Amino acid sequence: MLRKFIGRNFNILFYKGLMETLQMRFMSLLLFAMLLFTCYQGYSQKLTRLTSPDGSIEYVFQLKxxxxxxxxxxxRIALIKNSGLGWAFKEKGSLRYNLKVLTVSISEGTESYKLPLGKTSSVNAHYKQLIIPLEERKVNGRKLNLIVRAFNDGLAFRYEVPVQKNWQAFTLTDEDTQFKLEGDPKVRALFLPNYTTSHEGEYSYLALSKVKEDTLMDMPALFEFPGNTYMAITEAALLDFAGMYLCKQNGVLRSMLSPLPGQQDLKVKARLPHQSPWRVLMISDRIGSLIETNILTTLSPPCKLKDVSWIWPGKTTFPWWNGSIIPDTTFAPGNNFENNQYYIDFCARNGLEYHTVVESCGHEWYTNDGEGYQPGAHADVTKPVSGIDMKQICDYAKSKGVGVRVWVHWKALYPQLDTAFVVFEKWGLSGMMVDFMDRDDQEMVNIQEEILQKAAAHKLHIQYHGAYKPTGLSRTYPNEITREGTLNYEVNKWEKRITPDHDLNIIFTRMLAGPTDYHLGGFRAVPDSLFKVQYTRPLQLGTRCHMLAMYVVLENYLGMVCDYPAAYEGQPGFEFLKMVPTVWDETKVLEAKVGEYIVIARRKGNDWFIGALTGHKGRVIKFDCNFLGKGTWETTTFSDTEDAGINPNKVDKQIKMIAPNAHIEFKLASGGGAVMHIVKK
Structure with a gap:
């Protein structure tokens, strides 16, 4: 009995103690969970996610x-982690702290449109969109919307200040956008000393950890992550805002806005509602995808021009580059009708769309009392220098089926903008190169848009030089026919800096933003050891086939033919230069390795054009023609010869018949290239 009594009580005590222990543990777990929840509520809100239509790209937002x-x-691999967002204003300080999220909305859409000028003629881009309304956690707190769009080949976000009470206008002093990149990706970018720049320089290639603090990084910048993942950062729809740069501060990349002229603190002045350009991340594990994408035009406003039929792409002379060379003749060289007639006749004989009137003997075609092409106090773009009748030149060119363009300094043009465009239209000009912009602050951005708008009213196209990157606005204003912002072959007139490797750097960086203007067409290639600076008849590094391939590989709707007529006519390869288009219906990157080589196929109508480039290293490149439709195709190939190292201007031309599944092999010399024209038979 005693044993049963002790056993029964022992069991009662045991179970009672066990229950008390379990209860204490449960309460402890409950308190711990409540503590975690409290901490989570204090430091972080639930995650808001947006994925691309194919699920490959994911954007995650939270308030921490x-x-x-x-x-x-x-x-599923992080490229950017826990990066800050926000704006700072002169009036009420930063709009970043103590925020709350209002009702989030997610939608889906497709942008379908035509491009009069582009690397493709039709675009059909599917995306998902997230709108995150943010509000300060105080009475009458300010509101800021974050709009995010995810595509299969990239992601973009922008800030929007909506209409709200007690706030009509703002002055932006800073944008607090961070890009905390995971790991230590390799960077390929152009570094700049300050915001006053023509955006012309050599690109650097280094690890992000080696980038100097507080140094401006131009965009687009390309970042290479392990596993061959590529991300380029740039912007789209730059309108009524300051241009953006990147800068590493305390080890983190952040946005930097170009300040308004005359000071450093104020960046943007605007009335509500107002929005920033899109901050764009092009993302893929195939570098060719970043070249093929139309994300920048897709993010830009639709075309604002009712009639675009007058906008012609094509190729143009630019005699300044060669020194305005003419043959021995009865007329004197200089700013006169006969000199321009000589170049117009060259265009008419060879199917070139435009001749550009620039200067002669160091003086512009228009009246100017300044020096070094800079406008003087009495510069007047409506008054040609003695000896030039612009109406006569335009009428003669029109009779030959050739358009006439002019070069002009923006500071000479802008004060006379309305008057000048009326005069230019009466003369019969087709367009102009507007040069020496050298800024991308809000004031300059607005000036460039104003020039485009007013030029379109007079059926004039614009080619911007010394200008910032494209931001997709060739969709909005198709009369923006191309942009420079590259260190290119014009430099060969005074320095030895432009190499085949530099060309490839441009293709994998600056060209990601869109049309990339170069002074193309130098037909005097020499080995590196024989290169010398020549202000007239400049020399080229890289083979002639490398130069031909640049017309296909570069996206550029107005290709320059910069040399003088006798440098081309009768020369090997000129027949390809005459036939190659400058706008395309379709673009495919067949093979590419960043900084080393690229093969691009572009279609115009039923014809395909292929361009292949290499840097200083010669190589054999192989690719398939499975992009061709059924049937038999005729190929005409222009490629480097075996002795290209000694005779870089020699061209091997071959004509062959191929099937759509053919395997093609290009043997590229050092600094070489190859082009192919494919026609269905």
Whole structure:
């Protein structure tokens, strides 16, 4: 009995103690969970996610301690983590702290449109969109919307200040956008000393950790992550805002806005509602995807011109580059009708669309009392220098089926903008190169848009030089026919800096933003050891086939033919230069390795044009023609010869018949290239 009594009580005590222990543990777990929940509520809000239509790209947003942060993943691997967002204003300080999220909305859409000028003629881009309304956690707190769009080949976000009470206008002093990149990706970018720049320089290639602090990084900048994942950062739809740069501060990349002239603190002045350009991340594990994408035009406003039938792409002379060379003749060289007639006749004989009137003997075609092409106090773009009758030149060119363009300094043009465009239209000009912009602050951005708008009213196209990157506005204003912003072959007139490797750097960086103007067409290639600076008849590094391939590889709707007529006519390869288009219906990158080589196929109508480039290293490149339709195709190939190292201007031309599944092999010399024209038979 005693044993049963002790056993029964022992069991009662045991179970009672066990229950008390379990209860204490449960309460402890409950308190711990409540503590975690409290901490989570204090420091972080639930995650808001947006994925691309194919699910490969993911954007994640959260408020952490009431501060907005975002992360970006590609195929579940982080590229950007916990990066801050926000704006700072002169009037009421930063709009970033102590925020709350209002009702979030997610939608889906497709942008379908035609491009009069582009690397493709039709675009059909599917995307998902997220709108995150943010509001300060105080009475009558300010509001700021974050708009995010995810595509299969990239991601973009922008800030929007909506209409709200007690706030009509703002002065932006800073944009607090961070890009905290994961790991230590390699960077390929152009570094600049300050915001006053023509955006012309050599590109650097280094690890992000080696980038100097507080140094401006131009955009687009390309970042290479492990596993061959590529991300380019740039912007789209730059309108009524300051241009953006990147800068590493305390180890983190952040946005930097170009300040308004005359000071450093104020960046943007605007009335509500107002929005920033899109901050664009092009993302893929195939570098060719970043070249093929139309994300920048897709993010830009639709075309604002009712009639675009008058906008012709094509190729143009630019005699300044060669020194305005003419043959021995009865007429004197200089700013006169006969000199321009000589170049117009060259265009008419060879199917070139435009002749550009620039200067002669160091003086512009228009009246100017300044020096070095800079406008003087009495510069007047409506008054040609003695000896030039612009109406006569335009009438003669029109009779030959050739358009006439002019070069002009923007500071000489802008004060006379309305008057000048009326006069230019009466003369019969087709367009102009507007040069020496050298800024991308809000004032200059607005000036460039104003020039485009007013030029379109007079059926004039614009080619911007010494200008910032494209931001997709060739969709909005198709009369923006191309942009420079590159260190290119014009430099061969005074320095030895432009190499085949530099060309490839441009293709994998600056060209990601869109049309990339170069002084193309130098037909005097020499080996590196024989190169010398010549202001007239400049020399070229790289083979002639490398030069031919630049017309296909570069996206550029107005290709220059910069040399003088006798340098081309009768020369090997000129027949390809005459036939190659400058706008395309379709673009495919067949093979590419960043900084080393690229093969691009572009279609115009039923014809395909292929361009292949290499840097200093010669190589054999192989690719398939499975992009061709059924049937038999005739190929005409222009390629480097075996002795290209000694005779870089020699061209091997071959004509062959191929099937759509053919395997093609190009043997490229050092600094070489190859082109192919494919026609269905």
């Amino acid at each position: 301690n009431h501060l907005p942060e975002y992360s970006v993943f590609y195929k």
